[in-house]
Amino acid sequence: MSVARRAFIQMSVGATVGILFTPTVWTALDDVSIWTQNWPWIPTLKYGETASVPTVSKMCESGCAVKVRTVAGTAFGTEGNVDNPLSGGGICPLCANGVQTMYSPNRIKAPMLAGKEISWDEARTVVAEKLAAAGSKVAVISGDQTGTINEVFSALLASKGSDAFYAMPCEMQAADKAWTGLMGGSGQVGYDLENADAVLLAGADALESWGPTVANLKAFAANKSGKFIFAGPVQTRTAAVTSKWVPVPTEGMAAFTLGICYYVMQAGKSVPAADFEQFKAMVMSGYTPAKVEAATGVKADVMADVAKTLLAANNPVVVPAGSVAGAAAAFALNLLLGGAMTVLPEFGKAVDGAMSRSDMLQKDILQGVDADVLFIYEANPMYALPEQIKAGFTVAFDSLNTETTAAADLVLPTPHSFERFEDLASPYGVAAASYSLGAPISKPTVNAMSAGDFVLGLADLGFETFEEVVDAKVAAIGADKDELVGGAAYVLEETPDMSGVTLAASVLGKAAVPVKGTGAVALAPYTLLNVGTANQATTPNAPCTISNNQLIGDSMVVMMASVTAKKLGVGVGSKVKLSGGSGDCEALVQIYEGVLPGVVAAPLGMGHTVGDEFSKGKGDNVYKILTVSSEAATGTSTWAGSTVNVAKI
Amino acid sequence: MQTKEFKIKWGMVIDIDKCTGCGACMVGCQVENNIAPMTKKDPYNYVQALTTDRDDAANKLRTLTWLTVYELSNGKTFPEHEVAYLPRPCMQCGNPACVPVCPVIATDKNEEGGIVSQIYPRCIGCRYCMAACPYHARYFNWWDPLWPEGMDKGLCPNASPRPRGVVEKCSFCHSRYLKAKDKVRAEGGDPMNLPDGAYTTACADICPTKAITFGDLNNPEHKVHDLAKSKNAFRLLEKLGLAPQVYYMSEREWVRKQGDNYNGNGGHGAPATNHG
Numbered sequence: 001m002s003v004a005r006r007a008f009i010q011m012s013v014g015a016t017v018g019i020l021f022t023p024t025v026w027t028a029l030d031d032v033s034i035w036t037q038n039w040p041w042i043p044t045l046k047y048g049e050t051a052s053v054p055t056v057s058k059m060c061e062s063g064c065a066v067k068v069r070t071v072a073g074t075a076f077g078t079e080g081n082v083d084n085p086l087s088g089g090g091i092c093p094l095c096a097n098g099v100q101t102m103y104s105p106n107r108i109k110a111p112m113l114a115g116k117e118i119s120w121d122e123a124r125t126v127v128a129e130k131l132a133a134a135g136s137k138v139a140v141i142s143g144d145q146t147g148t149i150n151e152v153f154s155a156l157l158a159s160k161g162s163d164a165f166y167a168m169p170c171e172m173q174a175a176d177k178a179w180t181g182l183m184g185g186s187g188q189v190g191y192d193l194e195n196a197d198a199v200l201l202a203g204a205d206a207l208e209s210w211g212p213t214v215a216n217l218k219a220f221a222a223n224k225s226g227k228f229i230f231a232g233p234v235q236t237r238t239a240a241v242t243s244k245w246v247p248v249p250t251e252g253m254a255a256f257t258l259g260i261c262y263y264v265m266q267a268g269k270s271v272p273a274a275d276f277e278q279f280k281a282m283v284m285s286g287y288t289p290a291k292v293e294a295a296t297g298v299k300a301d302v303m304a305d306v307a308k309t310l311l312a313a314n315n316p317v318v319v320p321a322g323s324v325a326g327a328a329a330a331f332a333l334n335l336l337l338g339g340a341m342t343v344l345p346e347f348g349k350a351v352d353g354a355m356s357r358s359d360m361l362q363k364d365i366l367q368g369v370d371a372d373v374l375f376i377y378e379a380n381p382m383y384a385l386p387e388q389i390k391a392g393f394t395v396a397f398d399s400l401n402t403e404t405t406a407a408a409d410l411v412l413p414t415p416h417s418f419e420r421f422e423d424l425a426s427p428y429g430v431a432a433a434s435y436s437l438g439a440p441i442s443k444p445t446v447n448a449m450s451a452g453d454f455v456l457g458l459a460d461l462g463f464e465t466f467e468e469v470v471d472a473k474v475a476a477i478g479a480d481k482d483e484l485v486g487g488a489a490y491v492l493e494e495t496p497d498m499s500g501v502t503l504a505a506s507v508l509g510k511a512a513v514p515v516k517g518t519g520a521v522a523l524a525p526y527t528l529l530n531v532g533t534a535n536q537a538t539t540p541n542a543p544c545t546i547s548n549n550q551l552i553g554d555s556m557v558v559m560m561a562s563v564t565a566k567k568l569g570v571g572v573g574s575k576v577k578l579s580g581g582s583g584d585c586e587a588l589v590q591i592y593e594g595v596l597p598g599v600v601a602a603p604l605g606m607g608h609t610v611g612d613e614f615s616k617g618k619g620d621n622v623y624k625i626l627t628v629s630s631e632a633a634t635g636t637s638t639w640a641g642s643t644v645n646v647a648k649i
Numbered sequence: 650m651q652t653k654e655f656k657i658k659w660g661m662v663i664d665i666d667k668c669t670g671c672g673a674c675m676v677g678c679q680v681e682n683n684i685a686p687m688t689k690k691d692p693y694n695y696v697q698a699l700t701t702d703r704d705d706a707a708n709k710l711r712t713l714t715w716l717t718v719y720e721l722s723n724g725k726t727f728p729e730h731e732v733a734y735l736p737r738p739c740m741q742c743g744n745p746a747c748v749p750v751c752p753v754i755a756t757d758k759n760e761e762g763g764i765v766s767q768i769y770p771r772c773i774g775c776r777y778c779m780a781a782c783p784y785h786a787r788y789f790n791w792w793d794p795l796w797p798e799g800m801d802k803g804l805c806p807n808a809s810p811r812p813r814g815v816v817e818k819c820s821f822c823h824s825r826y827l828k829a830k831d832k833v834r835a836e837g838g839d840p841m842n843l844p845d846g847a848y849t850t851a852c853a854d855i856c857p858t859k860a861i862t863f864g865d866l867n868n869p870e871h872k873v874h875d876l877a878k879s880k881n882a883f884r885l886l887e888k889l890g891l892a893p894q895v896y897y898m899s900e901r902e903w904v905r906k907q908g909d910n911y912n913g914n915g916g917h918g919a920p921a922t923n924h925g
Contacts, residue, residue, distance in 0.1 A: 039793055043794065045805075076805045077677075079851075088857075089854065092673055096676040104799070104800060105797045221667055237671065240669060240734055241858075541684070542676055547670075547718075593726045612797070613688060613690070613705065
């Protein structure tokens, strides 16, 4: 049969009309458009009874007292613990995301030996063998500043005949080296920010990242005087709310503090310390306002003004940060002023043979760690100071994958803070000794084991489980475990004897001289909790809180004043390379007039190479460009005085 | 246009002199309201090789931040420079610009309490409301919410997740209001007269300096009632006449002035006194 032209046209028209009238095509198209846009996965909510369970969170350096919110027994969020003086209802941005971090796919799922999953028994055998072979060449690096877990680790070291306990560089360490080391004091220095009527934050970014941040913020809000002065090279978040910002270079902070001592002593203040006369002579000759102005650039009348404010107050306090010299100068000034600096006693020990907190802070990690077997507990030294760490065999305890766990020989997953017994004794900076405790809220979602339980299985330290250690700690303190687990903190209003404290006149005179590197501009590194700390990277919900002054796209942003930018020949958005220390960083320039001229401010805590997508590859790691220098007079290492060269790329 | 008045008017007074911009409120808000972390990769996208990545938090135009902290600068150079931080939730305007433009009545202000509603299933994603809102308080879901593997276990029971293609905004943690009323009813109290603090938002709860105070602006027993009338209180873009229920306060004059910078310098957009 042949198809004529006419028949073909008739059929085509008929087919077209037919298709137009049949719904099949249109419904199919409609279905395709719907199905291609469907939610592939529909999140469902869990309903049931809600509860708030008090515990402690160790994501920020000082730790937060939180309540974990649960629905039908499943944790979903955190809120502050009103009953605990560390919180008063607030929490920091890191701990606010604690539960999300607990559920993160970045959790370490099981013990791993050289990248292969092994059982806990195998892990214990491996570590026991390595320990036996290492003799006393064992070291510990702890990222926890406040937990009884440090007693377990230090007792293990003691049982091996080692004292190589290292803390990650922290403010508490600088303060302890100044207070118990240089000045002959005992106990831990604290600051009563709530009841002080004039507060000089000498470099301490106390309302953003320094010390027990949330407790500081609470004290700031409750403080009636409202007289807070922030001194530092950058107008930080702290300076945004203080009544005054005094621009002082980091390396000049100790000299600046002594410059204020000058005015205070001129006003007749003294201390019954053995070396007071020597101290007075040292300051009156070496740290006259004119000399300090020449060395630091801070005008004499600015120092006079700050001194006047402090002298007029009944209960003033100076809070240092950074170097040991700066801390010692601030303590001397506090002793002269006789204000709201407090000294906290240390709570009794739970584990025999454990070190005291001050002993744990003696070793200087910046001078390097070398051991046959190195335990790293919830710290990230391979991110912050990779060049300092050398070990034959590294065992990393952590709940999240980090640069340190990636480089370790054996990785042992710890339960998240909310899945274990966790305690928090007197974070550095609080006004009175306090102890908080949390019991596990849920079972670990991964094959994790408490680091305490694991270590207690390696040596006979008198306990079987970490919970027993915590019980012993509570008993040593004389607190009630049920009350602590119920969310109340144990607070001890007791002050150790302060007689016999000296002003470290002989050391301070030399140590307070500003020492600066040779780079073109000074580097002012700063920490924002939502960006992360040395040990904890930013959390899943935090990246959208990070501002364009820290991160644009995947590039780090450094801030400088317009005069500095002009001098360097850069402008907003310029891509620059900062070189200093042992490396370099790439960054974009932002003009922020709240930076001292000649200084570039860079955020710490970014540029991770291991971790989840929220932190990995975001920005650059400023720790690479910090210069470790030795503060000769105090015998300690410091990052203060770091400088960098800036090149446009 | 008339300002809608209610017997109860939930509002906030934010003390800028206490805000350090730490971001805890923003994180708390996201957790409370099930705002998913921004992820680039979509494990459910089986043709990933053919499509572009999703946006992560680096793209600030695509993030969902019902509460955003802005940085304010007095604009001066060193050493006169000053900085302040301003958290911005939805203003829950008495005379909202977003409501009349919505073609499907997905957003309305008609519930006792004065919270501007957002009905996600009704929203068609036209984004007229986003264009209308002078506070940039509304956000569009450019992507389906996606929690990294395992993280969907910890969803908050207070807010249902929204699909892509709809607009969302701060609701003053509305389900907390419902719960507070239920609780008071169960205890035999009057849900129309909640005591101060019985209903607060997640951001006000979590703020370490308690810079955010939340309560009923009409109830003299609530702290916000007096705070909103204090001499340093101001509202953002007050001259637009949208009557926001969120107040700010600062002792710093330059901060207060920036609250209404729309009419700054008396030039462009100055009060319409000389209109014919």
